[in-house]
Amino acid sequence: MLEQFLQFLVTGVTVGSLYALVGLGFALIYNASDVVNFAQGEFVMLGAMTAIALLGAGLPLPLAAIAATLAAILVGLLLERFAIEPAQGASVVTTIIITIGAAIFLRGVALLLWGKDFHALPSFSGDAPIRLGGATVLPQSLWVLGVTVLLVGLVRAFFNRTLLGKALLACSFNRAAAQLVGINVRVMLRLAYGLSAGLGAIAGILIAPITFSSYEAGVMLGLKGFSAAIVGGIGNPMGAVAGGVLLGLLEALGAGLISSGYKDAIAFLFVLMVLFFEPTGLFGHKAAERV
Amino acid sequence: MKNLWQTTLAAVLLCASVSWASAAEPIKIGSVLTVTGPASFLGDPELKTLQMYVEDLNAKGGVKGRKLELIHYDTGGNAKDAVNFVKRLIKNDNVDLIVGGTTTGDTLAVIPDVEKEGIPFISLAGAVEIIEPVKKWVFKTPHTDRMAVAKIYEDLRKRGLTKVAIITGDGGFDKSGREQLLKLAPQYGVTLVADESYGNKDTDMTAQLTKIRSSDAQAIINFGLGQAPAIVTKNIKQLGITLPLYQSHGVASKTFIDLAGDAAEGVRLPAAALVVAEQLPDADPQKPVLLAYKNKYEAKHGPVSTFGGHAYDGLMIAVAAIQRAGGTDKAKVRDEIEKTQGFIGTGGVFNMTPQDHMGLTVDAFKLVEIRNGSWKIVQ
Numbered sequence: 136m137l138e139q140f141l142q143f144l145v146t147g148v149t150v151g152s153l154y155a156l157v158g159l160g161f162a163l164i165y166n167a168s169d170v171v172n173f174a175q176g177e178f179v180m181l182g183a184m185t186a187i188a189l190l191g192a193g194l195p196l197p198l199a200a201i202a203a204t205l206a207a208i209l210v211g212l213l214l215e216r217f218a219i220e221p222a223q224g225a226s227v228v229t230t231i232i233i234t235i236g237a238a239i240f241l242r243g244v245a246l247l248l249w250g251k252d253f254h255a256l257p258s259f260s261g262d263a264p265i266r267l268g269g270a271t272v273l274p275q276s277l278w279v280l281g282v283t284v285l286l287v288g289l290v291r292a293f294f295n296r297t298l299l300g301k302a303l304l305a306c307s308f309n310r311a312a313a314q315l316v317g318i319n320v321r322v323m324l325r326l327a328y329g330l331s332a333g334l335g336a337i338a339g340i341l342i343a344p345i346t347f348s349s350y351e352a353g354v355m356l357g358l359k360g361f362s363a364a365i366v367g368g369i370g371n372p373m374g375a376v377a378g379g380v381l382l383g384l385l386e387a388l389g390a391g392l393i394s395s396g397y398k399d400a401i402a403f404l405f406v407l408m409v410l411f412f413e414p415t416g417l418f419g420h421k422a423a424e425r426v
Numbered sequence: 427m428k429n430l431w432q433t434t435l436a437a438v439l440l441c442a443s444v445s446w447a448s449a450a451e452p453i454k455i456g457s458v459l460t461v462t463g464p465a466s467f468l469g470d471p472e473l474k475t476l477q478m479y480v481e482d483l484n485a486k487g488g489v490k491g492r493k494l495e496l497i498h499y500d501t502g503g504n505a506k507d508a509v510n511f512v513k514r515l516i517k518n519d520n521v522d523l524i525v526g527g528t529t530t531g532d533t534l535a536v537i538p539d540v541e542k543e544g545i546p547f548i549s550l551a552g553a554v555e556i557i558e559p560v561k562k563w564v565f566k567t568p569h570t571d572r573m574a575v576a577k578i579y580e581d582l583r584k585r586g587l588t589k590v591a592i593i594t595g596d597g598g599f600d601k602s603g604r605e606q607l608l609k610l611a612p613q614y615g616v617t618l619v620a621d622e623s624y625g626n627k628d629t630d631m632t633a634q635l636t637k638i639r640s641s642d643a644q645a646i647i648n649f650g651l652g653q654a655p656a657i658v659t660k661n662i663k664q665l666g667i668t669l670p671l672y673q674s675h676g677v678a679s680k681t682f683i684d685l686a687g688d689a690a691e692g693v694r695l696p697a698a699a700l701v702v703a704e705q706l707p708d709a710d711p712q713k714p715v716l717l718a719y720k721n722k723y724e725a726k727h728g729p730v731s732t733f734g735g736h737a738y739d740g741l742m743i744a745v746a747a748i749q750r751a752g753g754t755d756k757a758k759v760r761d762e763i764e765k766t767q768g769f770i771g772t773g774g775v776f777n778m779t780p781q782d783h784m785g786l787t788v789d790a791f792k793l794v795e796i797r798n799g800s801w802k803i804v805q
Binding site: 139142143145146147149150153251252253254255262264271272273342345346347349354355386387388390391395396398399 | 466467470622623624625627629630632633634636637640652653656657660663664665666681684685687688689
């Protein structure tokens with residue numbers, strides 16, 4: 136029984152870190168413009184699919200991963216330049232709808248490029264499971280965990296320690312004031328889209344050996360990542376991690392101890408409860424009324 | 427002026443007589459398929475197959491001297507659209523028969539109209555409900571999930587395994603498969619000791635499998651489509667579970683082996699003969715049909731799938747029936763489809779009767795095992 140429970144915990148944490156990694160990508164764009172980018176899942180998919188395609192074309196894995204990340208960053212920049220920027224001054228809701236449109240477009244392009252099949256990326260360091268007491272974990276899950284921790288640290292440091300990060304935050308707090316103190320809001324936005332596309336792509340490449348990828352893989356991952364981000368408090372990188380791990384644990388424990396048929400219901404109930412009692416998320420800062 | 431009139435008249439008459447001679451009415455074959463949407467991996471090869479063979483038959487002079495004309499609509503997996511398109515096929519396009527209905531949902535939705543209008547309808551969807559109870563105008567070519575379950579249970583019996591854990595997804599195919607697993611278990615003396623489920627887009631099933639590991643199951647059966655069965659297969663390996671694993675015919679494609687990698691070794695599943703065409707003994711009457719279809723399809727569209735094969739069977743059964751009926755009289759064609767005997771298709775040898783509008787037996791499935799990254803027939 137203890138052994139079983141341990142496996143549920145391990146499963147929960149590994150699944151959760153995957154959600155957290157995707158959820159992290161939402162933070163950058165949200166912090167820059169208060170917009171939830173619903174094409175974030177598609178960045179994840181693009182990273183994975185491009186890496187798979189490049190690997191298939193004969194590139195070694197590390198090179199394919201780097202090239203795929205760069206390609207996704209480029210797509211993020213193009214998206215900002217040709218879809219978000221022309222709608223400058225539009226309300227947040229309008230911009231969110233634009234990102235939904237962009238997501239559908241990117242999915243369509245991926246469908247044309249790579250077809251409808253699922254594709255896999257080989258695991259970075261083999262498939263031999265590692266034993267932790269009575270539980271087992273795949274080496275790839277450790278990669279996901281490790282990179283999540285690393286990226287969270289980087290994103291946190293970026294927002295708290297660097298001038299660029301603070302400027303980015305300023306854009307979301309008050310765009311006009313940010314402009315007045317000399318921050319180039321337009322460049323900041325491009326930066327936010329480029330970086331979060333890159334984050335998404337890295338997530339996609341790390342996850343692909345575990346979950347596989349297809350043109351529509353971004354939908355589910357984006358949704359789970361988004362749930363993780365709002366549970367933890369969107370915009371807070373630590374929040375995304377906490378939210379993701381909580382969600383993963385709930386799913387695993389729900390499936391293991393109660394019923395696998397109800398595991399999603401349990402997780403969603405939790406998300407609803409959090410939003411009901413703590414609308415800004417568990418770690419979100421209380422929104423101050425702007426006058 | 428008079429001269430001009432004469433010339434015109436002559437020209438008109440000439441045109442009329444020419445078109446009279448060449449245009450024996452084409453035979454109109456209607457089709458509703460799910461070419462886009464989540465079930466597109468089924469509908470896409472079906473449409474390609476129909477187009478390819480209609481073209482092919484026309485190049486050979488058509489059927490009974492009449493050309494074939496394929497009229498198809500894409501339902502996108504929406505049953506409501508399927509109903510509208512079938513109405514349009516019958517009332518506006520005046521088709522002679524319908525081959526199609528990629529998914530069980532689409533098919534079941536259009537059956538009332540097909541029955542009311544009285545038009546021969548050959549479905550390409552899986553569920554057994556389509557032909558049970560028998561409907562006068564409705565036929566189907568794909569194997570049913572009940573046959574797949576029976577094939578798996580037969581093999582379990584041969585190996586003397588009686589305690590089984592099942593794990594299924596939350597899609598229509600999965601649920602219908604689970605129902606058959608539950609229903610047929612007593613007949614084969616199988617006890618289900620665990621019954622787990624997962625969402626088809628889940629990324630990890632180790633929690634469910636951990637529960638199965640702690641049960642006293644002697645084998646695991648997974649019914650699902652897409653990437654989920656591959657994740658289940660990998661998770662089983664990760665957890666160090668060594669029980670025999672059975673998958674359904676839903677994963678009988680190369681993609682599954684590619685995704686699951688080494689973990690797929692030793693997995694058994696029921697599959698249509700098309701998957702193992704090359705390995706069949708030369709004496710097998712299906713072999714030439716399978717190879718011909720496979721080569722033709724692959725030359726044009728890449729890797730073959732069993733789903734396109736169902737469309738081939740449907741079209742060829744229809745064409746043969748029209749030939750025997752000597753025309754496209756709907757009632758006669760229906761009767762002839764029902765009399766299909768010994769038709770060798772990609773799905774198996776079809777022997778239809780008034781009680782059986784599919785005409786395949788469990789033997790149409792081959793039990794295959796994955797060895798060294800490819801399929802091997804289990805003897």
